[in-house]
Amino acid sequence: MILDRFRIDGQVAVVTGAGRGLGAAIALAFAEAGADVVIAARTKDQLDEVAERVEALGRRAHVVPVDLRDPEAAAGLAVAAVEEFDRLDIVVNNVGGAMPSPLLDTTPAALSEAFAFNVANAHALVRAAVPLILETAGGGSIVNITSAMGRLPGRAFAAYGTAKAALAHYTRLAAADLSPRIRVNGIAPGAILTSALEVVAGNDAMRTELETKTPLHTIGEPEDIAAAALYLVSPAGKYLTGKILEPDGGLIVPNLAIPLPDL
Template sequence: MSVLEQFSLQGRVALVTGAGRGLGRAMAVAFAEAGASVICAARTAADVETSAELCNATAGQGLAAICDVGNADQREAAVKLATERFGRLDVLVNNAGGAYPNDPLNTSTADFDRDFHFNVTTALAMSQLCLPQLREHQGSIINISSAAARYAQAGFSSYSTVKAALSQLTRSLAADFAPAVRVNGIAPGSILTDALGQFLDQETQQKMADLTPMKRLGRAEDIAAAALYLASPAAAWVTGKILEIDGGAEASTWPF
């Protein structure tokens, strides 16, 4: 197999949650460009339909699935759609997640539980649903964690904790599912998506870039390239790892 063939997803089927925008859309399109058929799953119909259209404009295919990962019925429907339309499932990307900055003294236990469920519990649930297909096809799971999981930074006690839990779930599931299914994660640093951009003006963006050794914020395509590697045969001997894609930052670049 040539080097380029090792990065091909021809004939593979991937399901990407949170694929309506940002990192999820970029990963879905990258997989399709590599030849995969991709289930683009997210809550907003217009967003996932656009993502699917972008996938269909490549060498692969895209299919939209309305899926709130917090809804068990919608999780099951998204997985069923993949197997019924494409006959298999090779890659699961647990990308849906996130949490706002928080003050720990004013964070209710209900809010903390909500963040944990959204980021960690749903990733476990999706992995459980997909595991039979992934085992049959020697597939892989990719969990999208965060650089915040290893930083000590004020104002992120909820987000950093749940992402750290997701990173550890990744390592644990890798041990549980090996050798049939690989489980890896990506810990993005500061990526300039709509989710982050809503908090930043040009001045704060520049401050964050200055705090990053590579002197720029990340792009969604930076994460998509890492996800393609982990999903492809090129990473056949990689499991239980968290790829840190953060421009070299070893501390928070949050400027506030």
């Protein structure tokens, strides 16, 4: 049965930024497909809610409240998975972000911070996870969540877009180094209806602009990204590595302009 290829029964996944939004949806999708999950974010109450939903699906969740701006904390999640579940198969680097800012207001320090949060911390977790994946599972899969703004030119995204573009190419480079035993892929979402987008989606005019400028004329849902992640980590995606999936509604230009004046 083709649907059997989407099962990951008995596997263990680490998902960062899993208290809400994309990370929570990914953790729940993995649990529904048969995996136990280590879920990490800053807010314990949110993680506990996700853990309850995981357990309602018949799987186990290990909650790790942690500030993932700390590379050592990120790396520690791999050890936590093996200590709790005796194995590690999957890593999803979902946490990340940076606030929009005009180019000339974006300091070198802000650019460095965006790179550290989106790329260096992901690398810290990958470095810690790979030996444990090989030791406990023999092989596995890593997914990095990038962004459509890593490839689309839009004003005010110098830090965020540059960091996400770097993460996308890091994904390709890591895939080359870790093949054939560990597959590394990425997902570059477009506009997804999470709490981070509420301020935009709650404004009728801005939501209309988002939808109108998206070829599919709709905003994505977290489950759209969760489905892509499950495909990449499951046997259904076993012939992909070093690739970036683009569930973005067909974007070829940004679908929400930040109104900055010309120089």
